[in-house]
Amino acid sequence: MSAFLAEVLSPVFAALAPRDPARVARRVRNAAAATAVLGPLLPRYGPLGTGTVGDANLLMGVYAVAAVAAHMQMKKSHAGWRAAGGVALAGIAPFVTSGMTASWGLLLGSIALLHAALSDAHSRLPAAARPEHEHDPLPPDREGWPGRIGSIAYSIVTVLIFWHFVAENTVVPTDSMKPTILGATDRTLPDRLFADVAVYALREPRRWEILVFEYPLQREVRFVKRIVGLPGEHVEIRDGDIWIDGSVARKPALVQESLWRERFPKSGARSRAKSITAAWTGNEDDGWRRDGKDGLKLRGRDHLTWARFLARLDVGDVRIAFTARTTDAAAVAAARITTRGVPVVLEVGGEGGTLTVGDDPPVEVSTGIGAATRVELQVADGLVRALLDGHEVARAETAVVGTGRNRVEIGGGSGEVRFTEVRLDEDIRYALPASGLSVFDTPADGYVVLGDNTTNSEDSRMWTARPVRLTSGETYWVAPSVPDETGERVSNLSRAGGRVRFKDVDGVPRDFAAAEVTEIGRPEARPYVRRSHVLGRAALLYFPIPPLGGWRPRLLP
Numbered sequence: 001m002s003a004f005l006a007e008v009l010s011p012v013f014a015a016l017a018p019r020d021p022a023r024v025a026r027r028v029r030n031a032a033a034a035t036a037v038l039g040p041l042l043p044r045y046g047p048l049g050t051g052t053v054g055d056a057n058l059l060m061g062v063y064a065v066a067a068v069a070a071h072m073q074m075k076k077s078h079a080g081w082r083a084a085g086g087v088a089l090a091g092i093a094p095f096v097t098s099g100m101t102a103s104w105g106l107l108l109g110s111i112a113l114l115h116a117a118l119s120d121a122h123s124r125l126p127a128a129a130r131p132e133h134e135h136d137p138l139p140p141d142r143e144g145w146p147g148r149i150g151s152i153a154y155s156i157v158t159v160l161i162f163w164h165f166v167a168e169n170t171v172v173p174t175d176s177m178k179p180t181i182l183g184a185t186d187r188t189l190p191d192r193l194f195a196d197v198a199v200y201a202l203r204e205p206r207r208w209e210i211l212v213f214e215y216p217l218q219r220e221v222r223f224v225k226r227i228v229g230l231p232g233e234h235v236e237i238r239d240g241d242i243w244i245d246g247s248v249a250r251k252p253a254l255v256q257e258s259l260w261r262e263r264f265p266k267s268g269a270r271s272r273a274k275s276i277t278a279a280w281t282g283n284e285d286d287g288w289r290r291d292g293k294d295g296l297k298l299r300g301r302d303h304l305t306w307a308r309f310l311a312r313l314d315v316g317d318v319r320i321a322f323t324a325r326t327t328d329a330a331a332v333a334a335a336r337i338t339t340r341g342v343p344v345v346l347e348v349g350g351e352g353g354t355l356t357v358g359d360d361p362p363v364e365v366s367t368g369i370g371a372a373t374r375v376e377l378q379v380a381d382g383l384v385r386a387l388l389d390g391h392e393v394a395r396a397e398t399a400v401v402g403t404g405r406n407r408v409e410i411g412g413g414s415g416e417v418r419f420t421e422v423r424l425d426e427d428i429r430y431a432l433p434a435s436g437l438s439v440f441d442t443p444a445d446g447y448v449v450l451g452d453n454t455t456n457s458e459d460s461r462m463w464t465a466r467p468v469r470l471t472s473g474e475t476y477w478v479a480p481s482v483p484d485e486t487g488e489r490v491s492n493l494s495r496a497g498g499r500v501r502f503k504d505v506d507g508v509p510r511d512f513a514a515a516e517v518t519e520i521g522r523p524e525a526r527p528y529v530r531r532s533h534v535l536g537r538a539a540l541l542y543f544p545i546p547p548l549g550g551w552r553p554r555l556l557p
Contacts, residue, residue: 197536229448240429254557317427331415341404446528
């Protein structure tokens with residue numbers, strides 16, 4: 001019976017875990033190495049453990065150590081749990097860090113232990129159930145120049161097929177997608193990205209994805225924008241938000257993270273106490289004291305308010321975050337956002353706290369603050385989220401329209417709390433164009449697209465073309481000017497020498513005698529990207545890298 005079970009189970013174990021400990025270690029090493037490479041490419045998102053560049057680099061470093069440890073374990077010749085233990089330790093190595101990086105380490109360590117256990121069980125099967133030999137999976141090497149030339153040709157063809165059918169290299173010459181994608185400026189090189197051109201062969205585009213497409217007014221030009229409206233939807237830009245069929249459209253967490261605009265401290269500025277006191281004002285009963293180089297200490301009940309005289313807070317969707325440090329069990333840290341006149345208050349002490357929105361009953365927060373806790377309160381698209389150390393602890397609903405004032409405060413309730421690393425961000429506010437569209441009834445094969453840099457983006461709000469009508473009855477649509485490869489607009493309609501020359505919206509050159517043209521009509525809105533214009537989804541920023549610029553490579557949400 002045992003021999004029969006061995007015959008049945010051996011293929012399963014062989015697929016899940018080889019009986020050779022060195023091969024187990026090799027698999028764990030490869031997993032750790034892959035995580036080390038992918039860590040800096042993950043989106044900047046706290047719950048992933050990559051909220052900052054430093055967090056992503058830390059993730060890369062600890063997994064690189066784990067990969068080296070697993071590689072060293074491959075040199076061991078002994079089998080069983082002694083080898084499994086070394087591999088598991090390599091996987092658990094990142095657990096020495098804190099936050100989500102530790103959770104990643106625990107996950108890899110658990111997988112390593114499970115893999116090692118399966119390998120150990122595999123090694124205990126009766127010898128007769130084990131395969132007597134293994135075929136060499138690698139073909140014999142080709143020798144001589146013909147074989148080498150064939151290998152090179154095969155590699156080139158593979159790359160060309162990949163670029164044509166899987167990924168397309170794209171550059172964004174302007175800042176229309178800033179800060180998600182940076183264009184060329186006087187001090188930086190433009191971001192370069194790979195577009196996944198295969199994904200939309202399997203499914204349709206989704207809202208909030210970054211689309212690479214042919215410019216509807218000149219199809220030979222590539223554009224990169226974010227999808228906000230899908231086929232058949234009624235789309236409105238209202239109060240800075242996107243509304244779909246009468247309801248506000250909420251952004252997914254990863255997309256929302258990429259769209260926060262830093263308000264304090266400004267990029268490049270150091271968040272020191274003097275900077276904080278210059279931008280935030282206390283009440284008359286000021287209980288704040290400077291503490292060290294980058295902190296402020298509060299004893300008792302008090303608050304700081306974002307100084308409106310510095311810059312008016314027009315956006316009701318904001319995020320406030322700070323690190324609360326305390327050894328006082330009675331201490332309470334508080335964050336308050338007044339959005340469109342509705343107060344949203346998060347108060348957290350050592351044993352928990354509450355999240356209160358307006359006059360609604362408070363939502364209990366079971367997690368408390370400790371010696372050093374990152375406290376975050378955000379309001380976006382009518383959703384309130386409270387996070388401690390990157391983990392959501394409470395959420396609630398709030399108003400998405402209103403005429404009340406906006407205000408942000410931080411403070412405490414009792415005990416002594418030290419506040420450091422204060423940061424204020426505001427959500428993207430889609431601007432209404434001075435002349436253009438803010439309401440769209442999307443056709444069955446169309447998409448509404450907008451740039452992230454909403455005040456400096458040519459997108460669905462303002463695309464127009466003019467009809468050129470001929471005596472023959474034909475009509476061609478033309479954009480009088482189009483952007484070139486640098487983003488600069490160039491003339492596309494010429495009337496000289498008795499001829500009318502232009503490229504129509506399909507990119508076809510046209511040349512007619514002036515007598516053949518009966519009318520060049522007024523501009524009309526052509527705001528939609530058609531399904532036939534879609535090339536792919538922007539998936540990966542891969543350039544620039546130091547020393548040519550900052551570290552930009554990452555996966556795009």
